[in-house]
Amino acid sequence: MNYGYVKVAAAIPCVKVADCKFNAGQIEKQIIIAEGKGVQIITFPELSITGYTCGDLFAQQLLIEEAEMGLIQIVNNTRQLDIISIVGMPVALNGSLLNAAVVIQKGKVLGVVPKTYLPNYKEFYEKRWFTSACEIKDDSVRLCGQVAPLGKNLLFETSDTTFGIEICEDLWAPVPPSSMLALQGAEIVFNMSADTEAIGKHAYLRSLISQQSARCIAGYVFSSCGFGESTTDVVFAGNGLIYENGTLLAASKRFSFEEQIVIGEIDVEYLRTERRVNTTFATCRSYTPLDAPVSRISTEYVNSKELNLTRTFDAHPFVPQGxxxxxxxxxxxxxxxxxxxxxxxxxxxxxxxxxxxxxxxxxxxxxxxxxxxxxxxxxxxxxxxxxxxxxxxxxxxxxxxxxxxxxxxxxxxxxxxxxxxxxxxxxxxxxxxxxxxxxxxxxxxxxxxxxxxxxxxxxxxxxxxxxxxxxxxxxxxxxxxxxxxxxxxxxxxxxxxxxxxxxxxxxxxxxxxxxxxxxxxxxxxxxxxxxxxxxxxxxxxxxxxxxxxxxxxxxxxxxxxxxxxxxxxxxxxxxxxxxxxxxxxxxxxxxxxxxxxxxxxxxxxxxxxxxxxxxxxxxxxxxxxxxxxxxxxxxxxxxxxxx
CATH class of the missing domain: 3.40.50.620 (HUPs)
Structure with missing residues (x-):
C-alpha cells in the first residue's frame, strides 16, 4: 500500500553540448538508478538530450537527427522498466522546431509537450530557433517510428496520479500553463528548465515555485540544467526542487560538478483532500475559460515497490523550529x-x-x-x-x-x-x-x-x-x-x-x-x-x-x-x-x-x-x-x- 505517496525525481545529468550520444547515455544511467530506488516518474532538464546552449546549432539537421537517435537509444534501453521518464529535446514538425518535453515509458513515446512561452530577452534567444506551442495546429508528431500525441494540454494518468508538464519560462508567465492543467486534474506538475544563475535569482525562483505549487494545490517537480552547459555568457547551477502545496520536500546541491538525482514522495492523497476542502478550487475551475480541452493519456502501471519514504515528518508539527x-x-x-x-x-x-x-x-x-x-x-x-x-x-x-x-x-x-x-x-x-x-x-x-x-x-x-x-x-x-x-x-x-x-x-x-x-x-x-x-x-x-x-x-x-x-x-x-x-x-x-x-x-x-x-x-x-x-x-x- 502506498498510502497516496508518489515517488518522483528531478535528475540533473552532466552534459556535453551537442553530444547527443553522450547525453543520452547519462540520462539512461540516471533513469536506471532512479528505477532501482522505486521512483515512479522522473524529469530531466530542458533540452537535456542536446544541451540547452547549442545556439544556432539547433538549425543543423545533423543535431536534430542525433537528438532523435539519442531518444531511440533511451527508449530501447529502458523498455523493460516501469518508470515514466520526461526528457527534453528539439522536435522537428512540419518545418518548425519545438522545444519539447518527451514522455516515455516501456519503449513507448506517450506524448510530446512543446514549450508555450519562449523567452527572447536579455540572455535568451529562443524565438530565433523554436516555435511556440500556441502556433502549432497539429495534435500528433512522428518520433522514434511512433506517432505520439502532441500539445500543451496533455495530461498523463497513472494508476496513482495525474500529471502535467510545463517548460521553464512557462512558470514565469502571469498565468502559467500549470494553472490550467491543475484545474483540469493535474496533481503533479513537472517543469524541465534551463534556469540561468544571477545574484538573488535563486531565492526568487524558490518563492515562485512554492507559490505556484500552493496556488495549484499540487506537487511541483523542477529540474534545471547543470554542469556541462556552455558558460560563454551564463552559468547553470543545476537546480532540482520538489515542492508539495508550497512546502519544499527536497532540493539539490547547487553548483555541483557531479550528476544528481533529487528524490521525494509527493502525497497525492493529501493534495486531493486539500482540493476537496478548499471549495474555491472547484469554483475557479468552473469559472475559468479554457483555451482548449485537455487530452488525457493513460500510462501503463507504474510499479509501486514497497514504500520507502525518504521524506521525514516533524514529531511536533505545531511547533516550528529555530x-x-x-x-x-x-x-x-x-x-x-x-x-x-x-x-x-x-x-x-x-x-x-x-x-x-x-x-x-x-x-x-x-x-x-x-x-x-x-x-x-x-x-x-x-x-x-x-x-x-x-x-x-x-x-x-x-x-x-x-x-x-x-x-x-x-x-x-x-x-x-x-x-x-x-x-x-x-x-x-x-x-x-x-x-x-x-x-x-x-x-x-x-x-x-x-x-x-x-x-x-x-x-x-x-x-x-x-x-x-x-x-x-x-x-x-x-x-x-x-x-x-x-x-x-x-x-x-x-x-x-x-x-x-x-x-x-x-x-x-x-x-x-x-x-x-x-x-x-x-x-x-x-x-x-x-x-x-x-x-x-x-x-x-x-x-x-x-x-x-x-x-x-x-x-x-x-x-x-x-x-x-x-x-x-x-x-x-x-x-x-x-x-x-x-x-x-x-x-x-x-x-x-x-x-x-x-x-x-x-x-x-x-x-x-x-x-x-x-x-x-x-x-x-x-x-x-x-x-x-x-x-x-x-x-x-x-x-x-x-x-
Whole structure:
C-alpha cells in the first residue's frame, strides 16, 4: 500500500553540448538508478538530450537527427522498466522546431509537450530557433517510428496520479500553463528548465515555485540544467526542487560538478483532500475559460515497490523550529491578545477572572490577560487571579500560582474548594473515599461556579484556559473547566502551550516571574483532582492516563489538517517516533485518540467563543462540524488490524 505517496525525481545529468550520444547515455544511467530506488516518474532538464546552449546549432539537421537517435537509444534501453521518464529535446514538425518535453515509458513515446512561452530577452534567444506551442495546429508528431500525441494540454494518468508538464519560462508567465492543467486534474506538475544563475535569482525562483505549487494545490517537480552547459555568457547551477502545496520536500546541491538525482514522495492523497476542502478550487475551475480541452493519456502501471519514504515528518508539527518559533509565539500571543481585547471592550467588562492552578494552560491564559490589559492601558489589578486549592493540590503548584500572580501584580484571591466539595458529597450521598469521576468532576464544577460568581461580583468575564489538545480528547469536565465566557487557549495545542509559556518567560519578564514560569514549564501535567502521594508529589499524571500529548498532537494534526486515515497516521508515527515509543504503544494511544475524539464531540459542540490561532481549530461555529453521535467504528476497526 502506498498510502497516496508518489515517488518522483528531478535528475540533473552532466552534459556535453551537442553530444547527443553522450547525453543520452547519462540520462539512461540516471533513469536506471532512479528505477532501482522505486521512483515512479522522473524529469530531466530542458533540452537535456542536446544541451540547452547549442545556439544556432539547433538549425543543423545533423543535431536534430542525433537528438532523435539519442531518444531511440533511451527508449530501447529502458523498455523493460516501469518508470515514466520526461526528457527534453528539439522536435522537428512540419518545418518548425519545438522545444519539447518527451514522455516515455516501456519503449513507448506517450506524448510530446512543446514549450508555450519562449523567452527572447536579455540572455535568451529562443524565438530565433523554436516555435511556440500556441502556433502549432497539429495534435500528433512522428518520433522514434511512433506517432505520439502532441500539445500543451496533455495530461498523463497513472494508476496513482495525474500529471502535467510545463517548460521553464512557462512558470514565469502571469498565468502559467500549470494553472490550467491543475484545474483540469493535474496533481503533479513537472517543469524541465534551463534556469540561468544571477545574484538573488535563486531565492526568487524558490518563492515562485512554492507559490505556484500552493496556488495549484499540487506537487511541483523542477529540474534545471547543470554542469556541462556552455558558460560563454551564463552559468547553470543545476537546480532540482520538489515542492508539495508550497512546502519544499527536497532540493539539490547547487553548483555541483557531479550528476544528481533529487528524490521525494509527493502525497497525492493529501493534495486531493486539500482540493476537496478548499471549495474555491472547484469554483475557479468552473469559472475559468479554457483555451482548449485537455487530452488525457493513460500510462501503463507504474510499479509501486514497497514504500520507502525518504521524506521525514516533524514529531511536533505545531511547533516550528529555530528562529521561526519565536516569530510564531509572538504572532499567536498577539492573536490571543487581540481577541481578548475586543471581547473585553465589547462587553464593557471591568475585570478578567482566571482560575490559576500553577499549570501550563492557566498560566498562558493569565499571561494573555496581562499582555491585553497592558496594551489597553488598564491596571493589572483588573485581572482577578483565583487559586482554588483542592484535595489534590500540591505545594509546588500552589506556590507557583500565588508567586506568579504576585509578581505580575494582578489581584489575588484564594478560595479553597475542600469544604464545599465535602458538603456536596454529603448532599448527594457520595463516599469521599471513592475517588471516581464524581469525586473528580465535582471539584472541577465547583471551581467553575466560583469563577463565574466572582465574575458577576466584579462585572467581569471568566477567561477559559482549556487548550486544543484537551478539547480534542474531551479531557475536560463538562460544564466545569470546559466552560468559560471567552476561551483564549481553545485553538492552541498542548505541545505549543509549553513553548509559548517558555517564550514569554524568556522575553521581557522580570527575574521572579521568569523563574516561576520556567518551573511551571517543568511541572508534570496534572488536573490535581486526586490527593498527592505520601511525599506530597503529584499522583495523577495526565499523560499516564490519556497518553503522551506529543503523540496526540501528532495524531490530531494529520487527522484534522490532512484528513489521513488511522493506518497512514500510524505509519508516519512509527517512523517519526522510532526509538521513542514502540509500535504497540503508538497503536494503543492512536486507538485512545480516535475513541475519545468521537465520543467527546458533545463537549466541543458547545464551546465558548475564542480566537483561532492556527490552521486547526475545533469550534462548532468554524472549522469542525461533526454530529455528537457519529460512529467511530470504521476508524477503530482499521486500528485493530495494524501492526
Amino acid at each position: 528562529s521561526t518559533l519565536d516569530e510564531r509565539c509572538e504572532e499567536i500571543f498577539a492573536i490571543q491578545t487581540s481577541g481578548l481585547a475586543q471581547r473585553l471592550q465589547h462587553t464593557h467588562a471591568k475585570s478578567a477572572v482566571v482560575g490559576i492552578s500553577g499549570g501550563l494552560d492557566s498560566t498562558l491564559a493569565l499571561l494573555v490577560c496581562v499582555r491585553t490589559f497592558d496594551k489597553l492601558g488598564w491596571s493589572r489589578k483588573g485581572i482577578v487571579g483565583v487559586t482554588m486549592p483542592g484535595f489534590g493540590t500540591t505545594d509546588r503548584t500552589h506556590t507557583n500560582a500565588v508567586e506568579l500572580m504576585n509578581s505580575l501584580g494582578v489581584t489575588v484571591r484564594e478560595v479553597s474548594i475542600k469544604e464545599a466539595c465535602i458538603q456536596h458529597f454529603k448532599d448527594i450521598d457520595h463516599d469521599i473515599n471513592v475517588h471516581d469521576v464524581v469525586y473528580e468532576n465535582s471539584q472541577a464544577r465547583e471551581r467553575t461556579q466560583i469563577l463565574m460568581d466572582i465574575a458577576n461580583q466584579t462585572s467581569g468575564l471568566v477567561i477559559g484556559t482549556g487548550d486544543l489538545s484537551e478539547l480534542a480528547l474531551g479531557w475536560a469536565t463538562y460544564n466545569g473547566d470546559h466552560m468559560s465566557m471567552y476561551g483564549v487557549n481553545g485553538s492552541v495545542p498542548k505541545t505549543l502551550v509549553k513553548h509559548l509559556v517558555k517564550w514569554v518567560a524568556e522575553n521581557g519578564m522580570d527575574e521572579t516571574s521568569r523563574a516561576t514560569l520556567l518551573d511551571i514549564v517543568d511541572t508534570p501535567i496534572s488536573p490535581e483532582l486526586i490527593p498527592a502521594d505520601e511525599a506530597g508529589n503529584i499522583k495523577q499524571i495526565t499523560e499516564d492516563l490519556v497518553g503522551p500529548y506529543e503523540l496526540h498532537d501528532f495524531f490530531l494534526y494529520y487527522f484534522l489538517r490532512c484528513g489521513f486515515r488511522p493506518s497512514k497516521i500510524y505509519l508516519l508515527a512509527t517512523r517519526t517516533f522510532k526509538g521513542v515509543y514502540d509500535d504497540e504503544t503508538i497503536k494503543k494511544w492512536l486507538s485512545t485518540f480516535f475513541r475519545r475524539f468521537f465520543n467527546q464531540q458533545f463537549k466541543r459542540s458547545c464551546l465558548p467563543d475564542g480566537p483561532k490561532v492556527g490552521s486547526i481549530a475545533i469550534s462548532p461555529r468554524g472549522d469542525w462540524r461533526m454530529p455528537s453521535d457519529a460512529s467511530s467504528s470504521a476508524w477503530l476497526k482499521e486500528i485493530e488490524v495494524l501492526g
